[in-house]
Amino acid sequence: xxxxxxxxxxxARALAAQQTGLDVVGxxxxxxxxxxxxxxxxxxxxxxxxxxxxxxxxxxxxSITSTRDALLERxxxxxxxxxxxxxxxxxxLSVVESALGDAGSSIDGNLTxxxxxxxxxxxxxxxxxxxxGVLIKGQALARGFNDMADGLESARRDADGNVRGLxxxxxxxxxxxxxxxxxxxxxxxxxxxxxxxxxxAEAIKQLSELIDVDAxxxxxxxxxxxxxxxxxxxxxxxxxxxxxxxxxxxxxxxSSGGMQVTSEITGGRLGGMLHARDxxxxxxxxxxxxxAFALASQVNTQHAAGxxxxxxxxxxxxxxxxxxxxxxxxxxxxxxxAVDPGLVAAAGTSTGADNGNARALAELRNARVxxxxxxxxxxGWARLTYRVGQDSSTAQAEQKNRQEIVSQIDALRExxxxxxxxxxxxxxxxxxxxxxxxxxxxxxxDTAIDTLMQMVVTG
Amino acid sequence: xxxxxxxxxxxxVTQLRxxxxxxxxxxxxxxxxxxxxxxxxxxxxxxxxxxxxGNVDEVRDQVLHELAQARSALTRCRRLGGALSEMVRASxxxxxxxxxxxxxxxxxxxxxPGALEARG
Numbered sequence: 001x002x003x004x005x006x007x008x009x010x011x012a013r014a015l016a017a018q019q020t021g022l023d024v025v026g027x028x029x030x031x032x033x034x035x036x037x038x039x040x041x042x043x044x045x046x047x048x049x050x051x052x053x054x055x056x057x058x059x060x061x062x063s064i065t066s067t068r069d070a071l072l073e074r075x076x077x078x079x080x081x082x083x084x085x086x087x088x089x090x091x092x093l094s095v096v097e098s099a100l101g102d103a104g105s106s107i108d109g110n111l112t113x114x115x116x117x118x119x120x121x122x123x124x125x126x127x128x129x130x131x132x133g134v135l136i137k138g139q140a141l142a143r144g145f146n147d148m149a150d151g152l153e154s155a156r157r158d159a160d161g162n163v164r165g166l167x168x169x170x171x172x173x174x175x176x177x178x179x180x181x182x183x184x185x186x187x188x189x190x191x192x193x194x195x196x197x198x199x200x201a202e203a204i205k206q207l208s209e210l211i212d213v214d215a216x217x218x219x220x221x222x223x224x225x226x227x228x229x230x231x232x233x234x235x236x237x238x239x240x241x242x243x244x245x246x247x248x249x250x251x252x253x254x255s256s257g258g259m260q261v262t263s264e265i266t267g268g269r270l271g272g273m274l275h276a277r278d279x280x281x282x283x284x285x286x287x288x289x290x291x292a293f294a295l296a297s298q299v300n301t302q303h304a305a306g307x308x309x310x311x312x313x314x315x316x317x318x319x320x321x322x323x324x325x326x327x328x329x330x331x332x333x334x335x336x337x338a339v340d341p342g343l344v345a346a347a348g349t350s351t352g353a354d355n356g357n358a359r360a361l362a363e364l365r366n367a368r369v370x371x372x373x374x375x376x377x378x379x380g381w382a383r384l385t386y387r388v389g390q391d392s393s394t395a396q397a398e399q400k401n402r403q404e405i406v407s408q409i410d411a412l413r414e415x416x417x418x419x420x421x422x423x424x425x426x427x428x429x430x431x432x433x434x435x436x437x438x439x440x441x442x443x444x445x446d447t448a449i450d451t452l453m454q455m456v457v458t459g
Numbered sequence: 460x461x462x463x464x465x466x467x468x469x470x471x472v473t474q475l476r477x478x479x480x481x482x483x484x485x486x487x488x489x490x491x492x493x494x495x496x497x498x499x500x501x502x503x504x505x506x507x508x509x510x511x512x513g514n515v516d517e518v519r520d521q522v523l524h525e526l527a528q529a530r531s532a533l534t535r536c537r538r539l540g541g542a543l544s545e546m547v548r549a550s551x552x553x554x555x556x557x558x559x560x561x562x563x564x565x566x567x568x569x570x571x572p573g574a575l576e577a578r579g
Contacts, residue, residue, distance in 0.1 A: 075546060401535060404487045405542045411489035412546060425551055427491070432547040434494040435540045438482050441501045442533060445475065448508055449530050452472065455512050456522050 010047075010058035017044055020061045073201065074215075075409055080205065081212035081267030083402035086395050088272025089280070092159050093392035096281060099151030100385050107291075108381045110144040111365070113137045118362035121346050125355040126309070131341035135333065138317065142331045145292045149328035152285050156251075159277035163252050166210055166270045167242050173207045174225070174239040181222030182237035193221060212267025228264035231256040251277065284388060285328070291380045293327040294369050296320070298377075302364060306345030306357025314345025314357070464513030465522070472525040475504040479532035486539035 021044075047057025100106060117137040121130040180200040187193040200223060207213055207225070214226045218236060225234040232240050233256075243255045254262045262278075265271050296318040303317040316334045321327045337343045348356015370380040412431070478500035485493030515522055 075542075075549070079542075397531070401538055404535070405539060408487050408489055408539055408542060409546065411487070412543070428547045428550055431489065431491055431494065432544060434491060434498070435486065435543055437498040438494065438501060438536065439540055441498075441505060442537060444505060445479070445501070445529075445533055448475070448505065449526055449533070452468075452508070453523070453526050456468075456515050456519055456526070 006054075010056075013047065013058045013060050017059050017061050076406060077204070077208045077213065077215060079402055079406045079409070080208040081210075081271065083399055083406060084209040084268040085266070085272035085275070086399035086402060088162070088269040089276055090392060090395040090399055092155065092162075092273060092276035093280070093388065093395055095155045095158055096152065096284065096388055097392050099148065099155055100388055103385070106381075106385075107141075107144050107148060108378055108385075110137070110141040111295075111378050111381065114141045115362050115365035118358050118364075121344070122355040122358035122362055125346040125358055126353060128341060131309070131344045131346070134344055135338060135341055139333050139338065141295075142318065142333055145288070145295075145328040145331045148288055149285070149292075149326075152281055152288065153329075156277050156281045156285075159273045159281065160251050162273045163254075163270060163277065164244060166273060167244055167252070167254065170207065170210050170233075170270065171239070171241045173203050173210070174233050174241070177203050177207070177223065177225065178234045178237050178239035181218070181220070181224075181234065184222045185220035185237070189221070197221070208268065210268045211265060211270045228256065228261040231259065231261055231264075280391065284384065286324075287380070287384045287387075289324050289327040291328070291370070291377060291384070292331045293321055293324040294380070295377055296327065296331060298364055298367065298369050299361065302357065302361050303345050306360070307347040307350050307352050308345050309342040309347075309352050311347070311350045311352035313350075315343065317345075462514075462517050464509070465515040465518040468509055468513065468515060469518045469522050469525065471504070471507045471509065472522055472529060474507065475501075476525050476529040476532055478504040479529055479536055483532055483535040483539060486536060486543060489543075 043062045044059050045062045047060050049056045114134075114137040117130070117134045121127065121134050124130050177200055180196050180203065183196045184193050184200070187196060204213070204215060204223065204225070211227055213233065214230070215223045216226075218224045220236070222236065223234070224232075224236065227233045227242075233242075234240070240256060242261070244252045245255070247253050252262075253260065254265065262274060265274055300316045300318055300320060303314045306314045308314055315337065317337060319330070319332050319334050321330055346358040347354045348360070365378065366376060368374060368376055368379075370377065371383075375383065412428075478497060481493060481500060482497035484490075485497055
């Protein structure tokens with residue numbers, strides 16, 4: 001009787017184990033599109049025999065584990081913030097690009113029309129209409145610089161607004177991860193813990209898109225997170241928020257645990273937005289200010305060297321600027337000149353009737369007054385727009401590359417999953433060898449491209 | 460004759476760019492067959508590149524465009540390949556079999572004394 005009972009127990013245990021297996025398979029299929037879900041596997045073990053005359057106690061489920069690959073996840077956590085950073089940078093630069101306007105109808109167009117107006121005045125230096133034309137185009141040029149300065153400042157403020165929004169999202173995700181840590185700790189392992197870990201993995205992935213985080217598994221099975229130079233973001237069930245204060249200009253400054261971390265955050269969308277706000281856009285603003293300052297200085301100097309309609313020595317054409325900083329926003333026509341076209345110093349002599357100074361002012365369009373005497377004012381504008389375009393396309397290309405690496409890791413995981421460890425290792429090695437076989441040609445290809453470029457450009 | 464040279468060069472550079480893009484696609488999608496095939500395509504593309512100068516006036520812009528695209532495709536291959544190598548090294552290292560496979564992809568069990576079955 002006991003033998004029959006034992007046999008039935010073994011069969012029942014085996015059925016229960018297989019049922020669990022089927023449940024897990026069902027769970028895996030049902031969650032195939034669930035973000036953050038890691039496939040479950042049932043771990044079975046033989047039940048040892050009770051005595052030396054028994055064949056064994058059948059089979060039982062010892063645990064259900066998830067097939068989360070820590071290495072791949074770590075790699076994803078490294079790539080995701082880099083992708084987020086480039087995406088944010090590309091977003092911010094696209095705003096700057098549209099602020100710069102189209103070629104020929106922006107500052108470059110204003111410059112051309114301004115110098116054309118001086119050429120027109122040189123053809124008829126006593127014409128009141130031509131004098132008025134110079135003032136109108138001068139005003140339009142100054143307004144063009146003012147609007148552009150506003151556009152760049154506004155792009156910087158947009159980036160700042162995004163920084164504040166991103167910090168809120170980061171804090172929210174940190175709180176979520178901390179509370180999942182608490183739930184994992186309370187669950188004491190098992191299926192519930194796996195489910196919490198899936199949710200946590202997804203939250204960490206979302207967080208990685210926003211900021212670069214370091215993750216370390218803690219003793220309760222949860223994850224501790226740090227940002228910047230090791231500042232705590234989540235320790236166990238506690239989340240540490242990033243504090244935001246405003247500096248003198250109203251820009252958000254970030255701190256963690258009382259320490260300033262703004263310059264330490266380099267990855268994720270937050271890192272990209274901070275880089276755009278604090279480095280890239282200010283650099284463009286400097287260039288624009290340099291251009292406005294050079295324009296005002298050159299035109300004022302030349303204008304003061306001429307004589308107005310009544311033969312009086314010319315004054316300033318633009319209101320003199322004290323320094324380069326803020327020059328584009330401050331550029332404006334001298335208020336006295338703006339209301340009296342007769343004060344336009346078109347003449348080169350005190351007769352006030354010749355066109356000497358108007359010609360000299362028109363010639364400023366060809367003067368190399370920027371970048372150590374290598375560029376005209378129009379060249380300076382072209383260099384700025386080219387730089388913005390290049391920076392923007394580089395950020396977009398970088399984002400695409402990073403995205404591709406992230407999807408490559410996923411694809412690699414797909415292609416090697418579900419096989420034995422030996423097969424997985426062999427498959428990985430085959431990929432490596434196949435890549436190396438291609439890479440042998442890369443140096444030759446590189447050299448060939450260089451040589452051909454040279455040949456085609458010079459030939 | 461000069462335009463014939465230009466057309467040949469353009470075709471060869473286009474072939475090189477296409478081979479690099481295929482290699483990049485294979486690496487991005489972790490498709491082993493595609494990566495293996497692209498080795499042959501790369502070798503073939505390099506073999507037909509002209510070594511001597513010629514007149515390319517008619518197709519200069521197109522050739523320069525293809526060369527720029529080829530350079531960008533090469534950078535992509537290198538980055539994806541770098542990420543792949545790093546992943547493979549890390550994975551094999553974690554399994555204790557970093558040096559356990561030869562160039563033939565076959566296992567050399569004795570080379571992996573520290574191999575440890577650590578996965579449940």
